[in-house]
Amino acid sequence: MAELTALTIAEARDALARGDCSARELAEAHIAAIEAARDLNAFVVETPERALADADASDRRRAAGAAGAMDGVPVAIKDLFCTEGVRTTACSHILDGFVPPYESTVTARLRASGAVMLGKTNMDEFAMGSSNETSHYGPVRNPWHRRGDNRPMAPGGSSGGSAAAVAAKLCLGATGTDTGGSIRQPASFCGIVGMKPTYGRCSRWGIVAFASSLDQAGPMTRTVRDAAIMLGAMAGFDPKDSTSADLPVPDFEAALGRGVKGMRIGIPKEYRVDGMDPDIAALWDRGAAWLKEAGAELVEVSLPRTKYALPAYYIIAPAEASSNLSRYDGMRYGLRVEGRTPAEMYENTRAAGFGAEVRRRILIGSYVLSAGYYDAYYLKAQKVRTLIAGEFAAAFERCDAILTPTAPNAAFALGEMIDDPIAMYLNDVLTVPASLAGLPGISVPAGLNADGLPLGLQVLAPAFEDETVFRVAEVLEQAAGFELAPRGAG
Amino acid sequence: MSVDKSTVARIAQLARIRVPEEELDGLAGELDKILGWIEQLDEVDTDGVAPMTSNAEGMTLRWRRDEVTDGDRRDDILANAPEAQDGHFVVPRVVE
Secondary structure, eight states: OOOGGGOOHHHHHHHHHHTSSOHHHHHHHHHHHHHHTGGGOOEEEEOHHHHHHHHHHHHHHHHTTOOOTTTTOEEEEETTBOBTTBOOOTTOGGGTTOOOSSOOHHHHHHHHTTOEEEEEEOOSGGGOOSSSTTOTTOOOOBSOOOTTOOSOBOOOSSSHHHHHHHHTTSSSEEEEEESSSTTHHHHHHHTSEEEEOOTTSSOOTTBOOSOTTTOEEEEEESSHHHHHHHHHHHOOOOTTSTTOOOSOOOOGGGGTTOOOTTOEEEEEGGGSOTTOOHHHHHHHHHHHHHHHHTTOEEEEEOOTTGGGHHHHHHHHHHHHHHHHGGGOOSSSSSOOOOOSSHHHHHHHHHHHHSOHHHHHHHHHHHHHHSTTTIIIIIIHHHHHHHHHHHHHHHHTTTOSEEEEESOSSOOOBTTSSTTOHHHHHGGGTTTHHHHHHTOOEEEEEEEEOTTSOEEEEEEEOSTTOHHHHHHHHHHHHHHHOOOOOOTTOO | OOOOHHHHHHHHHHTTOOOOHHHHHHHHHHHHHHHHHHGGGGGSOOTTOOOOOOTTTTOOOOOOOOOOSSOOOHHHHHTTOSSEETTEEOOOOSOO
């Protein structure tokens, strides 16, 4: 049997079922791997005792013949998910020391399926960032490096710790959240699979809110099959989230193996954006050819307002964030910086507690919602959002799924982009449109660029056709034969 | 439109974030650049287009009975308070 940390979730599930290894052995192997890779800064809280207790309970369940879908599988949890009794700060100073007295629905479901929690992963503060550099706990290091260059690379963001942990084999899977690309872009940067399901598939209850009309949880894994297995354990209707979809959870794994023969794959010409890495454009063409060889029909589709998705997002997301983050006032939990009056306490606490990017977005959000600017900015952006969603709907009349690159560039070095907010925002130019429309999207590792860094391809489908996304992604995965072999890992 | 120092000060006050005087100019420049980039949306004709407020459009809000489903957890909630006393949050005096 392969080394325990090198297993996929599907392989671990089978190994556990056969009795080739125990959940405890799996947990111990991963705890050791995490300790040996602390220089990556992928975890902000390690929970080894909890992992071992979870694993022992899992082994007992299995012995009693009551093992769940993810029983004994060690996973990492993005620090945006509230975990009962385990510190949750969204990697912000303002939530210093916050220990939730409740568990998010998604993590509760994972627990109920038997998953073992290894710890909480690092992320951009409040999920605002594309490089993991806005974390209060410092940046994560991508386990990959540019060929012949030992500068530390960004893992992408905001789910950078989860992506790095999966890529460096510190866990078999990790939860992420995606508001504008925060699962898919780091998955692309780290050479792993990242799935943002349809908005409404996974409950938002107990996930620290960033932009509620966009936030969606999803799995980050090393294979498409693993993502299907893990999403099955995360998804499902939750009456505690008013936008949770009251639909049965399909057997995502059963969608695999069906191929793409006869499917129509849309190629949107507007995604060939200015400044796209030529290696990415070439990989996109290759991906389209793989699907064609597998029996799909390629269809050119047009999403003419693609370039307006990102500026619309940078109104909508900060506007929602400025409202969601108004709760951090130093009164009831987290950081408190004294003041003579409550107003002074709010202002002092929020000045000290929020980092530069979060402050910038709260200010933009407050501005676009303020009297006199609401119509010009916020309402305008919501109308553009309608148009973008409509363009996808029209495109899906001509195709079953859409293929694009995940990001216009590969991973960059830490520090390389942090001083230019707009350049950083452009990382999400290809992922944001589907977020605005609430569509499911996956990033599949499909090749390397000239520097030896991983590149992902993105598959999109109509809302609640997550199975189509998995089906197409699996064909790309098989054709790409991508090898997850980060240089200089650990 | 351009964002100046006094606008930043006003927004920061609305957002209840103290911004030191010496940071106002820098922030004004940053926000002005971002909002300038955002203003490319003006090129899009949105006449007669309805605003999209949610990805859950078409979904009707569910009704539920107005009853307590969780509660009696005062001590759990106060456990995270920066300062608590006698079952209450302690905050600065509001009325002198």
